[in-house]
Amino acid sequence: MAASLFSSLCLAVLFLCVCQTFGVNLRLDEPEERECHGTNVGFGYSGTLELHYQHLKRRYAGCTYIIGNLEITNLVDPKIDYDLSFLRNIRYVSGAVLIGLITEVEEIPLVNLEVIRGNSTYFLQGDHYSLVVVLTSKGLDDNFGLKELQMPQLKEISHGKVLLKSNPSLGYVDTVDWLPIMRGKEEDVHFMENACNFTVSNVTETPMCDHGTRWGQNPSMCQTVTYKECSDECDGRCFGPAPNQCCHASCAVGCSDKGEENCFMCKDYLYDNYCVGFCPAKSYPKNQNCVKYE
Ligand SMILES: *[C@@H]1O[C@H](CO)[C@@H](O)[C@H](O)[C@H]1NC(C)=O
Numbered sequence: 001m002a003a004s005l006f007s008s009l010c011l012a013v014l015f016l017c018v019c020q021t022f023g024v025n026l027r028l029d030e031p032e033e034r035e036c037h038g039t040n041v042g043f044g045y046s047g048t049l050e051l052h053y054q055h056l057k058r059r060y061a062g063c064t065y066i067i068g069n070l071e072i073t074n075l076v077d078p079k080i081d082y083d084l085s086f087l088r089n090i091r092y093v094s095g096a097v098l099i100g101l102i103t104e105v106e107e108i109p110l111v112n113l114e115v116i117r118g119n120s121t122y123f124l125q126g127d128h129y130s131l132v133v134v135l136t137s138k139g140l141d142d143n144f145g146l147k148e149l150q151m152p153q154l155k156e157i158s159h160g161k162v163l164l165k166s167n168p169s170l171g172y173v174d175t176v177d178w179l180p181i182m183r184g185k186e187e188d189v190h191f192m193e194n195a196c197n198f199t200v201s202n203v204t205e206t207p208m209c210d211h212g213t214r215w216g217q218n219p220s221m222c223q224t225v226t227y228k229e230c231s232d233e234c235d236g237r238c239f240g241p242a243p244n245q246c247c248h249a250s251c252a253v254g255c256s257d258k259g260e261e262n263c264f265m266c267k268d269y270l271y272d273n274y275c276v277g278f279c280p281a282k283s284y285p286k287n288q289n290c291v292k293y294e
């Protein structure tokens with residue numbers, strides 16, 4: 001056992017040396033890209049709470065792209081030691097994000113989530129929502145519920161609104177500058193009853209973020225903002241203030257110039273360096289790219 005461990009370590013070291021010698025870039029720091037399918041059950045789950053949590057872990061471990069909805073719900077068993085670090089690699093959700101019925105978790109570490117596409121939404125009380133955060137503590141005075149919704153990289157919700165309700169201990173979401181995320185439509189963020197705990201950001205000593213906008217106490221939770229003042233015609237995405245400086249409709253987050261080849265990210269898929277709404281013939285979607293085949 002010890003011997004085989006030792007020899008595999010040697011092999012690993014040898015491998016690294018060889019790679020360095022030949023200048024191969026291993027990019028060990030970047031997580032591998034992986035596409036996973038989300039769910040469409042809302043607040044439902046089957047089996048026990050323990051099984052439900054294990055299913056969530058198994059479904060999302062290592063995922064970078066979620067096709068469909070990301071539903072993180074029913075984390076309410078005080079006997080389970082919840083660890084949501086499996087959410088850390090997720091960068092993109094094509095559908096909606098639902099976070100609710102969570103009483104035993106203090107943080108949702110979606111620290112790399114950049115885009116919620118909102119291709120599907122939740123229809124609630126007459127509105128279409130693509131980010132829903134509700135019911136995250138046992139009672140209104142309970143300060144053990146969800147405290148931080150950690151999405152410092154979130155730059156775009158392409159479609160659908162935001163609903164925050166019954167999160168009495170949730171801090172900082174009131175400091176977030178939603179305007180760039182919502183492409184100028186800040187009124188689409190609905191702070192309902194007990195949306196969050198507004199006192200947290202007033203009384204907590206925190207290091208400065210640009211403009212003070214943050215998703216949590218740690219400096220790494222400062223909001224990442226890419227935003228330009230756009231002309232009204234632009235739907236909130238542009239590379240300059242003039243009406244003819246709008247980003248292409250296929251762009252997410254922003255762009256460097258006109259055209260679907262100059263997007264910072266694609267709303268849907270990348271095909272031959274162009275952002276497209278669907279993968280054309282003789283190609284199939286994978287990791288937000290269109291892969292060609294013969
Ligand atoms: C709201 O935040 C303040 C300041 O951090 C804290 O004292 C209070 O207990 C919080 N309330 C709830 C319900 O979490």
Ligand SMILES: *[C@@H]1O[C@H](CO)[C@@H](O)[C@H](O)[C@H]1NC(C)=O
Pocket residue numbers: 198199202
């Ligand atoms: C937080 O501070 C701001 C400005 O200092 C003040 O207007 C607001 O009422 C305070 N909110 C709470 C809940 O204490």
Ligand SMILES: *[C@@H]1O[C@H](CO)[C@@H](O)[C@H](O)[C@H]1NC(C)=O
Pocket residue numbers: 067068094117119267268278
């Ligand atoms: C969005 O939904 C439509 C149909 O509802 C589907 O054809 C399309 O592939 C979806 N796009 C993404 C990026 O999931």
